[in-house]
Amino acid sequence: MSRYKAYPEYRDSGLQWLGEMPSHWVLRKSKYVFNRVQREVRLEDGVVTAFRDGQVTLRSNRRTEGFTESIKEIGYQGVRKGDLLVHAMDGFAGAIGVSDSDGKCSPVCSVCVPTDPEQIHVAYFGYLVRQLAVTDFISSLAKGIRERSTEFRYSEFSVLDLALPPQNEQANIAAFLDQETAKIDALIEKQQRLIELLKEKRQAVISHAVTKGLNPNTPMKDSGVEWLGEVPAHWGATYLKYATSMIVDCPHETPVYSDDGEYLVIRTADLNEGHLDSSKMYRVQDDEYIRRVRRADLMCSDIVYGREGERWGHAGLVPEDSRYCLGQRMMQFRVGPDFSPDFLMWLLNSDNVYKQGQLDTVGATSPHVNVSTIRNFSLTKPPLIEQKEIGRFLSEKSRRFDELIDKAVKTISLLQERRTALISAAVTGKIDVRDWQAVAVQEGVGVES
Structure with a gap:
């Protein structure tokens, strides 16, 4: 975080998770910042889901399979773009964020709107509240014993103390995090694509070696088996x-x-x-x-x-x-x-x-x-001696692929840690981004530390 400056003056917040905060920030209970709303559902509303990665969007935007479908949508409520959704069961795992779509959601989510839209920038609080979840602060409030039995409903959310900068500062923090996390996410996506390509290449090497052998000049014959295709003539x-x-x-x-x-x-x-x-x-x-x-x-x-x-x-x-x-x-x-x-x-x-x-x-x-x-x-x-040779070859090749995949996995882990640290620093006032200005994001630009 060395590229970012701190605020000129701080004071003790009295909160363990926040520590010192900028001297001009104030604390407010969530219930004075957000109201819970329960709107009627419209016929055209699609299902909105709060995902554990913080995205809140129409289910159809992510995937259509793997969800439990309700026969009767009892208790469903209307959602509007810009609402803050807090998932009662998965909020502890990060299912908290700002909806990017109109739609409807199940009663397991609390739909929250700002008490004073002129003073509240919802995206900032989306980052802040989710950060409290993924850094395990909210889990300390759990009433259940097991992770999956915990609940984080509006009654728990409403008594949280939230750090409240001025509205223009909230907006700048959110815009800063939107751009900086997008850069990190792009780097993570590149590493994920690299992992998939390495896995595909490893599978291609395996399949070729066990059906074609290691000598590219060996005569081939039709195996007579659809699944195997052509194989070396002596196999x-x-x-x-x-x-x-x-x-x-x-x-x-x-x-x-x-x-x-x-x-x-x-x-x-x-x-x-x-x-x-x-x-x-x-x-x-x-x-x-x-x-x-x-x-x-x-x-x-x-x-x-x-x-x-x-x-x-x-x-x-x-x-x-x-x-x-x-x-x-x-x-x-x-x-x-x-x-x-x-x-x-x-x-x-x-x-x-x-x-x-x-x-x-x-x-x-x-x-x-x-x-x-x-x-x-x-x-x-193949002949037994050739089988052993192919086995040794693939074990070595696979080891090399695994090394490259492990390196990419570690890079992703470091990027995710940096993402979490950057969000935490911004929403708790440890870095001052009031003078930050958005710049055009170029593909392939790295993330400075």
Whole structure:
């Protein structure tokens, strides 16, 4: 924040979250700044939603799937562009902001309008109140024990002490944050696009290597299998059931987890295209582990495969014996003598195999691939020595892609931290932006610190 100056004079606010504030600012309870309104709903009104990222907009502007649809819109209320919406259940997670649209919202939101529009710039308070949420101040007011049981209704919001600069200063702070956060958001979006491109490139490398091999000059032949296309002339083709000595589906009951358990449970959430992440795995005690491996122990170099849910189709290798067991929605493959575990694992992560499983998931609300489909996945079958070479190649390539992706993820995290810090500094008066003037934002311009 070194590029920004402080206000010339401060005084103690008496509030822990605010600390010292500019001497000409005042404090007001929210109920003296905003009134809650409950307007009638019009026929043309679409549903407005307060999202956790702070955007308040028509649901149709974001997505149309994944929402709970009300059969009867009991208690719905009219929303107008410029209203401040505070979500009672998700406000603690950041679902607070200024609506960019006319519409209607469910009674879970408090619709707030300024008591004196001449003195209140709503966008400033959208930034301020949401900042209190994402920095966990509001969560300290929670009445419930669990995060999802907390409520932040108008009765809680109305007694908050808010920092109130003069109206023209409120407007300047909001305009400053609109432009500066837009620059940061643009940089974040570029990093997110880079991550997607890296993932696409990694998948292309995997799919090419396991179906075309590593020698670009090798003669090719038609595999006779739609999913595999042309393959090297000296390669064969087979099915998963012939490439493995054992195919085991998980026990169909939820494990009894224990934080201090010795054994780790592999779930679909722990798999990502060849990588098994044990850092967030759930644990079980001895007796539950025995129940989970009653069909077969998980051994080193067995392949685990997710067959249900949003993360279906990901495979990984078990790194060691007698430490892991299958969670729900998981399968276990023991690799046969004609296959390299590394090669088969990467082959299962390829688009060529994924598309075979997609036939079972088309139109399904919860994706689910049948065991019989999985057993009959069509596979390439290179000579064993070539499989091992391809496996080593893909492990190294994937490691390099992961390094680049991790770097982009860390960059995003730093940008998000800067965004939060900048908003906090502006709405609490730690930086003085009264003389700030909007400038044209050029694509690719960085964010100064």
